[in-house]
Amino acid sequence: xxxxxxxxxxxxxxxxxxxxxxxxxxxxxxxxxxxxxxxxxxxxxxxxxxxxxxxxxxxxxxxxxxxxxxxxxxxxxxxxxxxxxxxxxxxxxxxxxxxxxxxxxxxxxxxxxxxxxxxxxxxxxxxxxxxxxxxxxxxxxxxxxxxxxxxxxxxxxxxxxxxxxxxxxxxxxxxxxxxxxxxxxxxxxxxxxxxxxxxxxxxxxxxxxxxxxxxxxxxxxxxxxxxxxxxxxxxxxxxxxxxxxxxxxxxxxxxxxxxxxxxxxxxxxxxxxxxxxxxxxxxxxxxxxxxxxxxxxxxxxxxxxxxxxxxxxxxxxxxxxxxxxxxxxxxxxxxxxxxxxxxxxxxxxxxxxxxxxxxxxxxxxxxxxxxxxxxxxxxxxxxxxxxxxxxxxxxxxxxxxxxxxxxxxxxxxxxxxxxxxxxxxxxxxxxxxxxxxxxxxxxxxxxxxxxxxxxxxxxxxxxxxxxxxxxx
Numbered sequence: 001x002x003x004x005x006x007x008x009x010x011x012x013x014x015x016x017x018x019x020x021x022x023x024x025x026x027x028x029x030x031x032x033x034x035x036x037x038x039x040x041x042x043x044x045x046x047x048x049x050x051x052x053x054x055x056x057x058x059x060x061x062x063x064x065x066x067x068x069x070x071x072x073x074x075x076x077x078x079x080x081x082x083x084x085x086x087x088x089x090x091x092x093x094x095x096x097x098x099x100x101x102x103x104x105x106x107x108x109x110x111x112x113x114x115x116x117x118x119x120x121x122x123x124x125x126x127x128x129x130x131x132x133x134x135x136x137x138x139x140x141x142x143x144x145x146x147x148x149x150x151x152x153x154x155x156x157x158x159x160x161x162x163x164x165x166x167x168x169x170x171x172x173x174x175x176x177x178x179x180x181x182x183x184x185x186x187x188x189x190x191x192x193x194x195x196x197x198x199x200x201x202x203x204x205x206x207x208x209x210x211x212x213x214x215x216x217x218x219x220x221x222x223x224x225x226x227x228x229x230x231x232x233x234x235x236x237x238x239x240x241x242x243x244x245x246x247x248x249x250x251x252x253x254x255x256x257x258x259x260x261x262x263x264x265x266x267x268x269x270x271x272x273x274x275x276x277x278x279x280x281x282x283x284x285x286x287x288x289x290x291x292x293x294x295x296x297x298x299x300x301x302x303x304x305x306x307x308x309x310x311x312x313x314x315x316x317x318x319x320x321x322x323x324x325x326x327x328x329x330x331x332x333x334x335x336x337x338x339x340x341x342x343x344x345x346x347x348x349x350x351x352x353x354x355x356x357x358x359x360x361x362x363x364x365x366x367x368x369x370x371x372x373x374x375x376x377x378x379x380x381x382x383x384x385x386x387x388x389x390x391x392x393x394x395x396x397x398x399x400x401x402x403x404x405x406x407x408x409x410x411x412x413x414x415x416x417x418x419x420x421x422x423x424x425x426x427x428x429x430x431x432x433x434x435x436x437x438x439x440x441x442x443x444x445x446x447x448x449x450x451x452x453x454x455x456x457x458x459x460x461x462x463x464x465x466x467x468x469x470x471x472x
Contacts, residue, residue: 007051011059023063027070034074036081044085048092061099064089068103072110079114086111090130104131112153121156125173128153147184151177155197162204163306174201192223203239204304209246212239216252230261235305237267241274242301242326244370245333250275266300277334280327281352282320295319301326324352328361329370336371336384344380 010026013019030047034040047067054060071077071085086107093100108131115124128150158173177194184190199214215236219229233256240253254275262268273280282294298319314322331351335342348358362382365371372385 007054007059011056023066027066031070031074034076036078041084045088048089064100064103068106072106083114121153121160124153125157147190150180151190151193154180155193158197174198192218200305208239208243212236212243234265237265237271238301241267241271244329246370274330277337279331279334282323298323325357328353329365332362333371341381341383347382
């Protein structure tokens with residue numbers, strides 16, 4: 001067993017090579033005692049404590065470095081025991097002198113290697129935070145820089161938290177990735193990796209406008225392979241459908257729908273209805289009239305990237321309620337194009353949402369300038385005024401010109417989508433539909449009503465309420 005006396009006797013050896021050989025033989029003997037048990041971990045902890053208590057810090061440093069090398073190169077340890085010993089070693093050395101840095105870095109590198117093999121990105125990031133210089137240029141393979149490794153760790157750790165719905169932690173890693181990106185300067189691949197993670201965070205948090213803008217930017221800049229860009233296109237389309245009404249939304253969605261590749265997009269028909277300013281709502285008949293279609297549509301619109309559908313967690317009634325809420329702002333906007341004014345009662349019935357939810361969304365739209373209207377609290381009316389999409393862009397003339405130019409450039413690039421996805425468009429078998437997605441496409445037309453149909457129903461069912469009048 002290792003004792004301070006034994007280390008002191010090695011320290012008394014004056015020949016440097018002989019002393020190093022004595023340390024190597026001692027480490028071999030100690031490593032050979034491994035039996036992959038918890039008692040082995042306790043014993044190794046004592047070895048480290050003995051060495052750190054040795055007065056001769058040079059001997060202590062040489063012993064711990066050799067011990068660490070033997071430890072990480074020995075193949076008799078299980079990953080579980082090896083991780084425990086390495087974490088204990090790093091913890092012991094954390095507050096010690098810099099002469100132990102090499103041992104800490106070697107231990108940290110081995111831990112990162114194990115954690116990455118296990119896809120444990122959260123633990124990987126913790127090592128990176130504990131030992132900032134654990135990744136060094138000299139040990140990196142070609143074309144995979146330290147910066148890329150660090151960005152990968154931050155993003156995948158954040159993604160791990162996002163996928164368990166720990167949004168605060170995920171946002172924390174998004175922030176770390178952003179700060180890191182600032183420190184390394186403009187490196188395009190790192191920027192795009194960061195933006196993809198950022199877009200998925202906006203998507204998860206239902207910040208639809210920011211999400212679709214980034215997804216489309218990534219497509220235009222040819223991020224990753226063509227299949228990834230097709231996924232991005234589907235994600236962008238979903239966020240476009242659910243985003244608040246705007247001129248940019250209409251132009252972008254229209255350009256996407258006019259591409260050939262949109263023919264195999266699962267949300268194409270919903271996107272067309274949005275572009276046509278059709279009212280989209282679902283009635284709860286108390287029976288499973290819609291079958292799986294409504295649940296599949298709910299999953300397509302609500303599940304953030306990477307999450308799996310769980311139909312057992314939601315019934316059709318709840319899905320219908322949520323879908324009606326998702327389309328509430330869209331429906332308000334469509335009705336503003338049809339009526340000069342309308343009562344809260346009728347608007348609530350037409351959008352299939354309760355009065356409180358309706359009022360909150362209406363106020364948000366007015367405050368965000370996505371709807372030109374004001375509320376008559378006395379008569380409980382919403383009075384619409386003419387909508388001009390160009391009013392969305394505020395500021396100086398130069399800013400207006402700049403933003404329109406930027407928007408035009410995006411729309412111009414969207415015209416090239418068919419070239420980007422030509423291979424997939426020709427061979428549709430390369431894109432695998434979820435088994436139920438085609439059913440959604442075939443069934444959805446039965447459950448969407450146009451503005452004209454809605455007006456007819458209002459006249460039929462609410463003749464006494466039509467005093468609010470309508471345009472035309």
